Amino acid sequence: MKKRRIIIIATSxxxxxxxxxLGMIFIGGGIISGALFNPRINQEQMERIFVEDxxxxxxxANYLADSEHASVHSFSERKEGHMSVFSDDFGLQQIPxxxxxxxxxxxxxxxxxxxxxxxxxxxxxxxxxxxMNRGRGIAFAxxxxxxxxxxxxxxxxxxxxxxxxxxxxxx
Numbered sequence: 361m362k363k364r365r366i367i368i369i370a371t372s373x374x375x376x377x378x379x380x381x382l383g384m385i386f387i388g389g390g391i392i393s394g395a396l397f398n399p400r401i402n403q404e405q406m407e408r409i410f411v412e413d414x415x416x417x418x419x420x421a422n423y424l425a426d427s428e429h430a431s432v433h434s435f436s437e438r439k440e441g442h443m444s445v446f447s448d449d450f451g452l453q454q455i456p457x458x459x460x461x462x463x464x465x466x467x468x469x470x471x472x473x474x475x476x477x478x479x480x481x482x483x484x485x486x487x488x489x490x491x492m493n494r495g496r497g498i499a500f501a502x503x504x505x506x507x508x509x510x511x512x513x514x515x516x517x518x519x520x521x522x523x524x525x526x527x528x529x530x531x
Contacts, residue, residue, distance in 0.1 A: 410521070419462055420469070431446040434477065442455060500524055
C-alpha cells in the first residue's frame with residue numbers, strides 16, 4: 361500500500377512539473393507560468409530597471425511620440441518590424457516600423473523581460489510584469505503628464521527619476 365501511494369505521489373509531481381513546463385512554453389508568461397516565473401516588480405526595482413534600460417526605452421518612446429497613430433496595441437510583438445495600430449476608419453492593422461533603431465530597441469527590451477509596448481493617446485506603456493488583467497511597468501507621458509482621461513485604469517502612477525516617466529500599476 362505504501363509503495364503504491366509513493367508511486368501515485370511521484371507520478372502526480374511529475375505531471376505538475378510537465379504542466380508547468382508546457383505552460384511556460386505555450387502560454388509564455390500567462391496564467392500558469394506567469395504567476396510562478398514572472399515575479400511582481402515594485403517601484404524601487406522598476407527604478408533600477410528604468411535606469412539600466414533608458415537608452416532603449418527612449419528610442420521607442422520618441423518613435424511612438426512622433427507617430428501619427430494615437431492607439432498602438434503592440435509594438436514589434438507578433439510580427440517583428442511591425443506594430444499593430446487601431447483607427448476608427450480601418451480597425452486593427454499591421455504597420456511597418458520605419459526605424460531600424462526602434463526595431464532593435466524593441467528586441468532588446470523583449471530580451472530583458474518586457475512583454476508588451478502600448479500607446480494610448482499621450483501615454484506609452486512598457487509592460488514589465490503582467491498576470492491576467494493586471495500589469496506593472498514603465499510609462500512615458502509625451503506631454504509630461506498622463507492624460508487625465510486614462511488615469512482611472514491605473515492603481516499606481518508614480519514619477520520615476522526622469523521627467524515624464526512613471527512607474528505604473530494597472531488592475
